[in-house]
Amino acid sequence: MKRRVFLSGLLGAATASLFARASLAGEGAQGISGMADMPGMAGMSGMSGMDHTPMPTPAALAAVDALPAGAPLANLRVLASESQQAGVFRATLIAQPATHALLADKPPTTFWQYDASAANHDGPVIGPRIDVREGDRVEIRFVNRLPQPTTIHWHGLPVPPDQDGNPANPIAPGATHVYRFTLPKGSAGTYWYHPHPHMQTAEQVYRGLAGPIVVRAADDPLAAWPERHLFVSDLKLSADGAIAANSMMDWMNGREGQFVLVNGAREPRIDVVRDERWRVWNGCNARYLLLAFDDGRAFAQVGTDGGLLGAPREGVTSLLLAPGERAELIVRAGQGASTARLLAAQYDRRKMAMTHGSLPPTPVATLAQVHFGSQGDIANPTLPAQLRPIAALTPSNVKKSVVFSEAMDMHAMHQPGASKLAMPKGMRFMINGESYDAARITLTSRRNEVEQWTIANQTDMDHPFHLHGTQFQVLAREADGKRIDETVLAWRDTVNVKPGESVHVATVQREAGDRMFHCHILEHEDLGMMGTLRVT
Structure with a gap:
């Protein structure tokens, strides 16, 4: 299969690959000025219209172990409703710069994050969890204190088009907008919110603008399970503590930071002493998450983007979440103490190389250290054989x-x-x-x-x-x-x-x-x- 269409006719395919490799294949690659020394490239330095200046060396990145690991999994902040009226969720979200001290002896890192107030920067960078119910009328007053226009897209929710944060409806710096929508019956599930301004979405998300949404049903068959939230993002951090800009390869393949974070932290510790319901979000710009435990233990999948499955999928040992996807899992404690790593296992999404072929797959990443304790006398609820009815859509001839x-x-x-x-x-x-x-x-x-x-x-x-x-x-x-x-x-x-x-x-x-x-x-x-x- 042909990887891509080359629009420029100035170079043949082999020449183009070499030419691209010099500046795009990664940090520290050979500069264009060295092309004449490559086999078969003698005399190329005289071609008109080509720039022979070596591409600038990107800023050095922080070491992959520069962030601390092993702290207990942080609870996500919860956005409090300002309404006293039943069935009405009313709140304020402010998008604004916020600093967090990440690297020792380096200046604080400036993120962009969602807060409920002008000064609330405590807790994870991840935006506060919006926890609502089917049938709720939702009103979110949004204040943009960023230097760029932005929107809020309610990813996956069935909201009116003019309330969905489309790029056609930007909110200017300093402006305020109120999003209003009602959550219909049947919409219970695991969703998230993030910006959607055209040509600025990637930057705003990798700077920190993303948060989870949980829509609950009155008749949730899994309401008895203790619930845990794992919002996965990644961070590309320069050695000086600043959030690194996208490189050319980031643009081509999508950005993957050297740090994979869960609830804003590296490799947190999760203590499981009874069976739990996990909601997992892939909030990364481009990273794929092949979820698995390193000891091969199985879990049950009970939900996808739009809520519960019709019936549990038992015996699952790996589950792929593409960027933007979510899942609900039942993770069982077992009968004795043990430890396992929750992984983003290796998945080959065939990232582009500027030579022929693809780059190697992204290495395995540890998402969390999970400690399974003895349940003792704790009685776990029984997972129902059926979770909810799902009617199959019958397409028309359109x-x-x-x-x-x-x-x-x-x-x-x-x-x-x-x-x-x-x-x-x-x-x-x-x-x-x-x-x-x-x-x-x-x-x-x-x-x-x-x-x-x-x-x-x-x-x-x-x-x-x-x-x-x-x-x-x-x-x-x-x-x-x-x-x-x-x-x-x-x-x-x-x-x-x-x-x-x-x-x-x-x-x-x-x-x-x-x-x-x-x-x-x-x-x-x-x-x-x-x-x-x-x-x-």
Whole structure:
């Protein structure tokens, strides 16, 4: 399969690969001025239009063990409701800079984070948990104290289009906006909120703007389980304590920091003395989480993005969460004391190399140290055989096609200073052959019509597909001419699509207006892998 389309005709494929490797393959690579010394490259230094200045060396990163590890898992802050009225959740969120001391003998690190007040910077950087119930009327007064325009996108929630924080509705620095929506019956699940301004989403999230949402049902069959929240993010930190800017490779592949954090901390300790319900969020820009315990112990999956499954999936030993995805798990304490590491096991998402082929997979990362204690006389509740009914969507004959593709203009990528730009030139990530344009309507749908969408990945790396305003059901996956029907009926709003794969989903939009759909590797979204769905 062809990895990408090279738009520049100045160099042949082999030359382009060598040329790109000099400046893009990573920190400390050979500069362009050294190309004449490469085999077969004699005389290339005289080509007109090419810059021969070596690319600048990126700032040194902090050591991978520079942050302390092993502290007890921090509880996420909870956003308190200001309302005394039953069924009304009213609160204030402020997006603002906040400093946290991370590295010894270095200046504090400045994050951007969500707080409930002007001075509340205690606790994890992760935004406060919004804990609400089906049927609640939600009013969030949002104040933007950032130097950039921003929005709040209520990822996965079925909110009206004009309340969903789309890039068409930016909130200027210093401005205030009130988001209002009502949570319908059947919307109980694990969601999150984050910014969605076009071309600034990736930066705002990696600087810290993200937080969890839990929507609860009155008849939750798992209400008796103690609940634990694990919000996973990652952090790319320079040796001087500053949050590092994206490199050219970060833009191409999506940003992965050297620190993987759970509730804002490195490798926290989790003590489990009875069976627990875990809600897990992948709030990373681009990191995939293949969840597993290093001793191979099994857990049960009981929920996905859009809430509980119809029945538990027992005996699960690994579960992939693409960026933006969430899951609910039952983790059992067992009968004796033991210790295991919760891992983001190795998963090859085929990150781009500027030579032919792909970069090596991201190494295994420890998410948490889990200590399983003796349950003693604690009686655990019995996991129900059935969790809730899920009706399968029956698609009409209306079909939609979404095709992921990419193109690289090598000449533009090597212009002087190209790697220093906040938004690098020469990279195009596309849907249906076009990069995002706010004035373009990519697809149109009719309200309340169940459709079958096919998301085809014509690139050589994984891309997670996310659709706003609704959930969908995966019907089947197709690759190499073989179709495999989905065996787990579940509600999702994000699904991974592998290279050369097509994923078929059934979905329906309930409200008229404009909705976004995009790759949830945030750098790819910012670089154009996003479209607008108009619902009439």
